[in-house]
Amino acid sequence: HRSGLSYGFWSGKWETELTYRITDAKDPVRQKKEEDLWIMARAQMGRIDTGAGVGISRTDDRNGSILNGFLRADANMGWGTIDVSVSREAFADIAQLIENRIVRTSGTVGLSEVLSQRLTFTESYTRSDYSDSNSADDLRLGATYSLTRAAPKIATGYRFRYWDFKRQSGGGYFDPEGFTSHQVFVSLNAEKNAFHVFLEPYVGLQSFTRDGEYRNHDFYGVAASAGWKMKKCMSLEINGESGNYAGGSATGFNYYLIGLKLIGSF
Numbered sequence: 001h002r003s004g005l006s007y008g009f010w011s012g013k014w015e016t017e018l019t020y021r022i023t024d025a026k027d028p029v030r031q032k033k034e035e036d037l038w039i040m041a042r043a044q045m046g047r048i049d050t051g052a053g054v055g056i057s058r059t060d061d062r063n064g065s066i067l068n069g070f071l072r073a074d075a076n077m078g079w080g081t082i083d084v085s086v087s088r089e090a091f092a093d094i095a096q097l098i099e100n101r102i103v104r105t106s107g108t109v110g111l112s113e114v115l116s117q118r119l120t121f122t123e124s125y126t127r128s129d130y131s132d133s134n135s136a137d138d139l140r141l142g143a144t145y146s147l148t149r150a151a152p153k154i155a156t157g158y159r160f161r162y163w164d165f166k167r168q169s170g171g172g173y174f175d176p177e178g179f180t181s182h183q184v185f186v187s188l189n190a191e192k193n194a195f196h197v198f199l200e201p202y203v204g205l206q207s208f209t210r211d212g213e214y215r216n217h218d219f220y221g222v223a224a225s226a227g228w229k230m231k232k233c234m235s236l237e238i239n240g241e242s243g244n245y246a247g248g249s250a251t252g253f254n255y256y257l258i259g260l261k262l263i264g265s266f
Contacts, residue, residue, distance in 0.1 A: 001025075014041045019055075025095040032098035033060040034090065038068070049074040057090040059098055066090045066103055083110035083124070093250035096172030103131040118146040134169040138162075152190035159183040159204075161247060168211050174252030176208035181219070181247060194229040206246055219245040237261045 004021035021036040040053035055068040072085035091102040110124035126138040144157035163179040183204035190197045200223045207216040221243020229235045241248075242256035249255040 011041070013043045013045075015043065016041045023092045023098070025092070025098055027095045030095045030099055032095040034058070034092045034098050036068070036090075036092075047076045049076075055089075057092065059101070063101070066101065080111065080113040080120075083108070083112070091173060091250065094172060097250065100132070100171050102171050102173060105129045117149065120144045130169065130171065130173075132169045132171045134166055134171070134175060136163065136165045136175070152188060154186070154188055156186045157184070159185065159202075163208075163247060173250050174210075174246060176210045176246070176252070179206070179208035179247065181206040181245070183219075183245075196227045198223075198225045200224070202243075202245075204245070208246065210252075219243065221245050221248060233265045235263045237263075 001024045002021065004019055006017055006019040008015065008017040010016070017038075017040045019036070019038040019040070021038075023034045023036070025032050025034075034057055036055055036057045038053055038055035040051065042049065042051035044050075051070070051072045053068075053070050057066040057068055058064075068087075068089045070085060070087035070089070072083070075082045086105075086107045088103065088105045091097040091104055106126055106128040108124060108126040111122065113121045115121065120143070122140070122142040122144075124138075124140045126136075126140075128136045128138065130136075139162045140159065141161075142157060142159040144155050147154040147156060159181075160183075161179070161181045164177060165175040168175050168177075181204055183202050185200055185202035187200040188198065201220075202222070203220045204218065205216075206219050207214070209215075221241070223239075223241040225237060225239035227235060227237040237260070239259045239261070240257060244254045246252040
């Protein structure tokens with residue numbers, strides 16, 4: 001269970017946000033809690049959208065703090081965008097990860113090419129190092145085609161992923177060797193008056209080796225959200241996600257997520 005409280009404000013050209021978050025996780029043998037405090041800022045500088053943040057994570061056993069942070073820059077090149085980011089963050093998706101104090105440090109380079117008003121290609125590569133002496137390479141390729149240009153917006157596409165870890169560390173996170181997935185999806189974005197809806201079901205095939213066992217099977221899932229702008233200064237959003245895609249969660253389990261967000265402006 002995760003809850004958070006954020007406060008955002010403008011400081012010159014910088015849009016700044018303070019966030020406090022609590023993660024309460026349990027499994028059959030343990031229950032762990034982690035608290036995070038972040039300060040983040042972003043600004044548009046010509047063609048480049050920049051962002052940075054620093055934070056501290058602390059677990060309920062009070063066994064020291066973990067320093068988190070990120071830097072990113074997105075450049076609009078006219079034909080598309082170039083994205084570069086680096087990050088360091090404590091892994092807190094399940095109780096075992098909190099107990100093991102797993103920290104992931106990552107660097108990502110991404111491209112997005114707009115070939116036409118309907119067709120977009122995306123590519124990204126991420127190198128990640130883990131505090132338990134593990135590492136991973138993650139390559140993603142995708143294509144999206146807009147079936148409609150006016151609302152409601154409907155699109156379809158394909159996603160490919162190759163993800164490879166140096167070893168299975170037993171730290172509590174999903175760490176496959178030679179993970180490959182092929183995914184097709186359809187997405188819907190609709191707005192009417194004060195309401196908006198997003199829906200994206202997907203299906204695909206995945207294969208990987210873990211702990212010496214090779215697995216190859218299909219997967220499916222869906223992501224959705226719905227929002228309501230109740231007043232000029234208040235909005236409510238409900239979001240959810242569910243599936244059996246092994247790369248969809250930090251641990252490779254079948255999973256579902258449900259979230260609620262309330263935003264007030266003044």
